[in-house]
Amino acid sequence: MENIMEELKEDHLSGIDLEVDNETRDELHTASKWGRFIGIFMFVICGILLIAVATGGNAFAQILQAAFYNLGFVFAVDTALLVVTMFAAILFFAVSYYFLYNFSVKIKQALHEESTGHLNQGINSLKLFFILSGVVSIIGVLFSLYSLSIYL
Amino acid sequence: MNNTETIFELKIDETTKNNFKAVSLWAKINAVVAFISIGISIATIILTAGMIGADAAGSLFGQQFIAMSISILLNVVLLSAAKNIQKAVSFTDQGAFNKGLGELARYLKIIGILFIVASILVIIIFLFLLLVGGFGRG
Numbered sequence: 001m002e003n004i005m006e007e008l009k010e011d012h013l014s015g016i017d018l019e020v021d022n023e024t025r026d027e028l029h030t031a032s033k034w035g036r037f038i039g040i041f042m043f044v045i046c047g048i049l050l051i052a053v054a055t056g057g058n059a060f061a062q063i064l065q066a067a068f069y070n071l072g073f074v075f076a077v078d079t080a081l082l083v084v085t086m087f088a089a090i091l092f093f094a095v096s097y098y099f100l101y102n103f104s105v106k107i108k109q110a111l112h113e114e115s116t117g118h119l120n121q122g123i124n125s126l127k128l129f130f131i132l133s134g135v136v137s138i139i140g141v142l143f144s145l146y147s148l149s150i151y152l
Numbered sequence: 153m154n155n156t157e158t159i160f161e162l163k164i165d166e167t168t169k170n171n172f173k174a175v176s177l178w179a180k181i182n183a184v185v186a187f188i189s190i191g192i193s194i195a196t197i198i199l200t201a202g203m204i205g206a207d208a209a210g211s212l213f214g215q216q217f218i219a220m221s222i223s224i225l226l227n228v229v230l231l232s233a234a235k236n237i238q239k240a241v242s243f244t245d246q247g248a249f250n251k252g253l254g255e256l257a258r259y260l261k262i263i264g265i266l267f268i269v270a271s272i273l274v275i276i277i278f279l280f281l282l283l284v285g286g287f288g289r290g
Contacts, residue, residue, distance in 0.1 A: 017163075017164065017244060018164040018169070018240060018241070018244055018246060018249050019163070019164060019246065020162040020163070020164060021246070021250070023250045023254075024249065024250055024253060025162075027250060027253035027254045027256070027257045028253060028257075030257035030260075030261065031253065031256050031257040031260050034257065034260035034261045034263070034264040035260050037264045037267075038260060038263055038264050038267065041264075041267050041271075110162060111162070114162050115162070116162060116163050116164075116165060116168070119162060119164075119168060120165070120167045120168050120171060123168055123171035123172060123175060124171050126171075126175050127171050127174045127175045127178060130175060130178035130179050130181075130182055131174075131178050133178075133182055134178050134181045134182050134185065137181075137182055137185040137186060137189070138181075138185055140189065141185055141188055141189050141192065144189060144192045144193070144196070145192060147196070148192055148195060148196050148199070151196065151199040151200060151203075152199070
């Protein structure tokens with residue numbers, strides 16, 4: 001019964017389309033403002049980390065090795081490999097936050113120029129940001145599950 | 153003028169809708185994975201309590217409590233945004249669309265404010281260390 005009601009509702013509304021009204025514009029403007037701030041903030045953090053890894057990569061690798069050991073990963077990890085992995089991880093974060101920054105820039109352009117093309121590019125960038133964040137989160141949870149399994 | 157009446161040329165076409173659908177799906181995945189992560193953290197604390205003692209485990213939980221609370225708040229907002237955007241795209245619900253985008257804006261705003269607070273804390277700690285170091289030498 002509930003499904004039939006939902007289908008009827010969908011049919012009834014099929015002629016009406018979503019639109020970008022004043023409230024939508026305000027919300028998109030706020031989202032783009034904060035997205036831009038977060039993007040720039042994370043670029044700065046990634047820059048600082050890149051400099052830190054480039055100048056003191058070995059020390060970082062040793063800290064990471066100790067952290068891995070504490071998490072229960074008993075296998076030895078090559079220091080050079082760890083430094084390369086850290087570079088790759090920082091670049092990955094920089095790329096994912098670039099998409100958030102791009103979302104903000106494109107949404108701002110879309111609102112300013114009344115351009116649906118820019119709106120689509122902006123939402124596509126937001127989608128890519130969430131996909132990359134999701135992948136990182138899933139990998140993080142798998143690592144946590146592995147370390148949890150050691151205690152079981 | 154009616155607030156929902158648009159005088160602008162910005163339109164939401166099929167591509168926008170499909171992108172919003174994908175955004176809501178992946179936002180939902182992010183939120184659910186974050187909840188699982190919090191669950192794993194709590195389970196790890198409970199399981200390690202036997203090894204490190206109840207007092208130490210309680211202290212560890214206390215330290216992580218603020219981070220977990222913030223994470224739960226953030227991801228409840230993200231999940232709500234994802235649900236509303238999905239509902240808006242599926243049923244052409246303008247109210248849910250605006251609500252979903254509002255929640256998304258709120259989610260980004262909370263992260264931004266957290267970054268500002270974290271930066272201020274790091275600067276204060278850095279200045280404190282500089283001061284202590286300076287007095288230590290003097």
